[in-house]
Amino acid sequence: MANLAELLGDLDEEAVLEAIDEVVAANGDGLAAVAELQKGMDKVGELFENGEYFVGDLIFAGEILTEAIGKLKPILSAGTGDKMGSIVLGTVHGDLHDIGKNIFKNMVEIAGFEVYDLGIDQSPEAFVEKIKEVKPVIVGMSGVLTLALDSMKDTVDAIKAAGLRDNVKIIIGGNPVTKEACEQIGADAFTTNAAEGVKICKAWV
Ligand code: B12
The missing domain is CATH 1.10.1240.10 (Methionine synthase domain)
Structure with a gap:
């Protein structure tokens, strides 16, 4: 074969x-x-x-x-049937990398999630607006630049300030994310592996 x-x-x-x-x-x-x-x-x-x-x-x-x-x-x-839930996904402000984000997007869609992909270089406000609009179960943030970690924190802070933090689970992905960064950013989970990310999302719904 x-x-x-x-x-x-x-x-x-x-x-x-x-x-x-x-x-x-x-x-x-x-x-x-x-x-x-x-x-x-x-x-x-x-x-x-x-x-x-x-x-x-x-x-x-x-x-x-x-x-x-x-x-x-x-x-x-074909066998997935109902949608598992929805995810707002994007590469955070200042970061233009999207290969990893797109891999995760493809894999999580295959698992049955509906993905609203904001694209690259997305501001905290753009995430907040989309969360208000589509009321997702999960928010996924991607970034590979070191500065993406700051943008991820700004985004979580904006989600909190908008009073939406308790409505969503937040997962961050991309090469620089670590357990420590995840704690500082205030996300619920982190991963540098798209397949693991899919498992985490499935466990949440
Ligand atoms: C390809 C690439 C580019 C491409 C991007 C093309 C594109 N459409 O994405 C181009 C050439 C455009 C580019 C540009 C730049 N790049 Co670049 N780039 C890379 C490179 C070589 C690979 C990144 C990549 O795609 N990896 C493969 C993917 C599959 O891995 P991943 O993103 O980690 O994704 C996996 C997981 O993390 C996970 N995942 C990812 N996102 C998410 C999200 C969620 C929610 C979940 C659950 C999972 C998940 O799933 C994926 C599969 O398992 C890296 C070097 C490296 N070895 O990483 C440098 C690198 C990231 N780039 C770097 C730099 C500096 C730049 C530039 C500033 C260069 C310049 N001087 O202009 C610009 C950035 C502009 C900007 N503002 O973003 C630096 C970053 C340094 C730093 N510490 O900040 C790196 C590390 C190179 C280096 N060693 O210096 N780059």
Whole structure:
């Protein structure tokens, strides 16, 4: 059987999209394919750390992953039935990175959540307005710059000031988040792994 992780690691777009059908047919559902794609992203990350891949390769890997997940979505959501709940998600103010946010978005949508994606560089006010509008169960904040941690704290403070803090669970993600940062920011959970983030959200609803 085609090795999806290896193909994604090699950035072979066409082969990844072809192999998905094969992996789905062999396993009966799309879950094995998602696991393989995650492994492939780990490989891309390792090659980047080793200096073999560059930023452009990371971006391309993110694009292949988005396409692959798009192809898997109808298969994965077929048995999901009702929506699990809604999530307001965004990359916080000052930060333009969104590859990790988009991976989490895709994975949590597959798990059955409805995601309102604000996009990148989102102010605390933008989060507050969207929370008022759609009344989500969960708020997800993403950021990879060190300064994103300050923006995350400002956003939680704005949510508190608007009197909305008790209505939502807050999860933060992105490379710089830690347990200590999570406590200082006042979020309910943190993770540097999208799959773990999905598990946490599922446990909340
Ligand atoms: C790709 C990249 C870019 C791309 C971004 C493209 C895009 N559309 O996102 C481009 C080239 C545009 C870019 C720009 C810049 N970058 Co940059 N970038 C990176 C790089 C190489 C990878 C980041 C990434 O995508 N990682 C892969 C993803 C999958 O990982 P992740 O984000 O952690 O996400 C995972 C989890 O954390 C989780 N997750 C993420 N979000 C969320 C949210 C929730 C709710 C949950 C549950 C989970 C979750 O799910 C993901 C999958 O498991 C990093 C270096 C590195 N090794 O991290 C530098 C890095 C982040 N960049 C850096 C810098 C400095 C910049 C620039 C300022 C460069 C410049 N001088 O112009 C600008 C920033 C502009 C700005 N204001 O944001 C620095 C940050 C330094 C710092 N400590 O603040 C880094 C660390 C590079 C470095 N070593 O110096 N960058």
